Amino acid sequence: MKSEIRIIGIDDAPFTFNDDKTDIIGVVMRGNNYIEGVLHDIIQIDGLDATKKCEKMITKTRHYTQLKAVLFDGSTQGGFNIIDTELLWKKTKIPNITVTRKHPDFKKIQRALQTHFSDWKQRLSLLEKGRLYKMKTAYNPIFIKCEGISFSQSKEIIKLATIRGVIPEPLRIAHIIASGISKGESYGKA
Amino acid sequence: MKSEIRIIGIDDAPFTFNDDKTDIIGVVMRGNNYIEGVLHDIIQIDGLDATKKCEKMITKTRHYTQLKAVLFDGSTQGGFNIIDTELLWKKTKIPNITVTRKHPDFKKIQRALQTHFSDWKQRLSLLEKGRLYKMKTAYNPIFIKCEGISFSQSKEIIKLATIRGVIPEPLRIAHIIASGISKGESYGKA
Numbered sequence: 001m002k003s004e005i006r007i008i009g010i011d012d013a014p015f016t017f018n019d020d021k022t023d024i025i026g027v028v029m030r031g032n033n034y035i036e037g038v039l040h041d042i043i044q045i046d047g048l049d050a051t052k053k054c055e056k057m058i059t060k061t062r063h064y065t066q067l068k069a070v071l072f073d074g075s076t077q078g079g080f081n082i083i084d085t086e087l088l089w090k091k092t093k094i095p096n097i098t099v100t101r102k103h104p105d106f107k108k109i110q111r112a113l114q115t116h117f118s119d120w121k122q123r124l125s126l127l128e129k130g131r132l133y134k135m136k137t138a139y140n141p142i143f144i145k146c147e148g149i150s151f152s153q154s155k156e157i158i159k160l161a162t163i164r165g166v167i168p169e170p171l172r173i174a175h176i177i178a179s180g181i182s183k184g185e186s187y188g189k190a
Numbered sequence: 191m192k193s194e195i196r197i198i199g200i201d202d203a204p205f206t207f208n209d210d211k212t213d214i215i216g217v218v219m220r221g222n223n224y225i226e227g228v229l230h231d232i233i234q235i236d237g238l239d240a241t242k243k244c245e246k247m248i249t250k251t252r253h254y255t256q257l258k259a260v261l262f263d264g265s266t267q268g269g270f271n272i273i274d275t276e277l278l279w280k281k282t283k284i285p286n287i288t289v290t291r292k293h294p295d296f297k298k299i300q301r302a303l304q305t306h307f308s309d310w311k312q313r314l315s316l317l318e319k320g321r322l323y324k325m326k327t328a329y330n331p332i333f334i335k336c337e338g339i340s341f342s343q344s345k346e347i348i349k350l351a352t353i354r355g356v357i358p359e360p361l362r363i364a365h366i367i368a369s370g371i372s373k374g375e376s377y378g379k380a
Contacts (some may be wrong), residue, residue, distance in 0.1 A: 023371075025370075025371075033223045033353070034353060034354070035362075035363055035366060037366060037370065037375060037376045038366045038367050038369075038370030038371070038375075038376045039370055039374065039375050039376070040370050040371045040372075040373075040374055040375075041374065060375070061375055062375070163223075163224060164224070172225075173225055176225060176227060176228045177228050177367055177371075179228075180215075180227065180228030180229055180230050181213075181215075181228070181230045181367075181371055182230075183230075184229065184230055184231065185227060185228075185229050185230075185250070185251055185252070186227045186228045186229070
């Protein structure tokens with residue numbers, strides 16, 4: 001795989017219980033070291049618009065036809081606004097890879113969803129959909145879901161997009177920007 | 191000079207005639223390829239608060255003591271909200287370097303300032319203060335002002351912070367973020 005492939009990483013901004021909306025930031029990079037563009041949109045916290053907004057972000061950017069993969073830090077944005085990664089792949093035709101540091105605790109998630117959402121079954125089924133792979137790294141393992149791309153190719157993309165630690169640069173930087181614009185200074189890890 | 195020095199680039203977001211405020215974005219980088227943090231504040235368009243807001247951004251970040259230089263894309267932010275780079279150096283003790291692609295046309299600037307500002311003399315004198323150096327690059331020359339640092343050291347910092355073209359990465363990325371968050375998609379050159 002060429003090291004200069006274009007990848008977009010999408011992450012949401014931190015929010016408080018008083019907010020009903022939050023920012024999502026997309027970072028388009030060539031390989032792991034050259035930022036080509038930054039995209040911005042707004043989603044409802046705990047809403048149902050994350051898939052649509054991500055689809056728009058991906059297909060409307062001028063980099064669309066050159067994108068080789070979309071990276072997400074978990075498939076929930078803005079609380080439990082869950083990305084339907086299978087639908088997103090069908091709509092955009094750009095493979096997507098979801099990275100998480102921890103294996104999701106589906107029992108805990110189910111309890112949280114049941115408490116707050118009448119449509120908890122649909123939300124949970126979106127989260128449970130697709131196979132979760134474990135990827136070894138030099139640090140802790142990370143967990144991967146992939147749509148429109150194999151696990152082996154996903155690993156290759158993650159490796160070439162990562163400089164330090166385990167989080168690929170487009171995701172790490174999307175997180176830094178999203179937290180920086182909402183809090184004044186970026187903090188924490190993607 | 192070490193290639194891994196920390197530099198902050200500060201740029202403002204584009205705005206329209208209906209806006210009275212705009213975003214400024216600071217990007218802290220190690221060398222030319224690793225983003226360590228993103229900072230955000232808001233300034234008045236054509237106001238007088240840019241110097242103070244930049245001082246706050248620089249001195250309040252957790253990277254403050256490690257910063258070796260501040261980079262600006264021209265010394266005006268948010269219209270004619272002019273940065274007093276000499277005062278900023280005195281207050282922060284971090285050297286600053288102002289980069290522009292074109293030699294400023296002071297006669298044209300004076301006419302614009304006289305039309306809109308009763309304090310045009312003060313604003314113009316801030317802009318005219320300090321020596322403007324011409325730096326050769328592989329492309330077009332750029333123009334540099336520096337406070338608290340020599341021209342020769344400033345050139346070294348600019349060279350090590352630049353990947354492609356003539357604009358150092360912290361400034362190029364600050365511009366991409368600022369235009370991305372205000373317009374939905376980043377565009378144009380810093």
